[in-house]
Amino acid sequence: MKIAYQGIEGSYSESCAKELYPDCKTISCKTFDDVFNKANEDDQVMAIIPETNRTTGNIGVEYLIFKYRLNIYKEKFYPINHHLLALPRSNIQDIKNIFSHAQGLSQCSNFIKKNNFIENVRADTAGSAKYISETKIKNEAAIASKESAKIYNLKIIASNIQDEKSNVTRFLLMGKSVKQPELKKEKYITSFLFKLKSKPAALYSALSGFAIQGVNLTKLQSYPEKNSFSSYFFLCDLDGHIEEPKIQKSLEELGLHCEDFHVLGVFISDKFRDK
Numbered sequence: 567m568k569i570a571y572q573g574i575e576g577s578y579s580e581s582c583a584k585e586l587y588p589d590c591k592t593i594s595c596k597t598f599d600d601v602f603n604k605a606n607e608d609d610q611v612m613a614i615i616p617e618t619n620r621t622t623g624n625i626g627v628e629y630l631i632f633k634y635r636l637n638i639y640k641e642k643f644y645p646i647n648h649h650l651l652a653l654p655r656s657n658i659q660d661i662k663n664i665f666s667h668a669q670g671l672s673q674c675s676n677f678i679k680k681n682n683f684i685e686n687v688r689a690d691t692a693g694s695a696k697y698i699s700e701t702k703i704k705n706e707a708a709i710a711s712k713e714s715a716k717i718y719n720l721k722i723i724a725s726n727i728q729d730e731k732s733n734v735t736r737f738l739l740m741g742k743s744v745k746q747p748e749l750k751k752e753k754y755i756t757s758f759l760f761k762l763k764s765k766p767a768a769l770y771s772a773l774s775g776f777a778i779q780g781v782n783l784t785k786l787q788s789y790p791e792k793n794s795f796s797s798y799f800f801l802c803d804l805d806g807h808i809e810e811p812k813i814q815k816s817l818e819e820l821g822l823h824c825e826d827f828h829v830l831g832v833f834i835s836d837k838f839r840d841k
Contacts, residue, residue, distance in 0.1 A: 638831030775819025
């Protein structure tokens with residue numbers, strides 16, 4: 567099994583992939599677009615994508631979900647525990663500049679402000695750790711994972727520095743092939759995107775079928791169509807399997823109001839949702 571991820575060895579995306587499939591071969595990609603493209607070009611490669619963080623919200627990959635329309639096979643709520651990594655000879659009193667992905671910096675904002683650190687945004691957390699190990703500047707540190715500390719021979723000088731101790735990111739495992747689990751006695755999520763016809767109260771009318779059928783929407787997010795602020799796509803998750811009669815009726819009603827509708831996937835709900 568091959569799984570593409572954004573970042574380099576030691577990233578949270580790679581760690582999540584390894585937790586899901588310990589024997590998988592991971593493929594490092596520079597950008598999220600590269601990850602989606604890799605899976606889109608090769609049906610033997612899956613993509614693992616961080617989609618939403620419990621602290622900071624959406625990661626910002628929605629436009630790629632709309633662009634590539636890969637099928638979602640699985641969701642995984644993965645704990646994100648950030649650590650401050652520095653050279654073995656450095657102490658926290660030495661540090662002035664810290665490096666990390668924008669999400670890592672944002673999720674540790676309280677710790678950063680408390681210590682008056684200067685923020686430096688880089689492409690990924692593990693890449694920041696690698697940078698510190700290569701430049702060997704005593705007053706610089708990275709916000710990254712415990713795994714990155716091991717890989718790049720850095721010292722953890724502060725542990726679990728994220729603002730929320732229960733910091734969790736929802737990852738999506740995606741691919742080109744269409745796979746759908748059989749309807750059994752499991753909790754499922756159905757994910758889809760749609761674009762409405764241009765008419766008054768279109769969204770209200772389109773969603774009324776879910777209310778009538780008693781279907782719970784767990785996610786409804788709008789995203790502007792390319793080069794437009796008057797036309798929007800919507801990304802939506804609901805509780806249940808697409809083969810359930812009430813969900814079929816709800817989606818049929820939605821379809822009457824749409825210019826575009828696409829099912830992204832049906833997958834078993836992560837047990838984290840039950841907590």
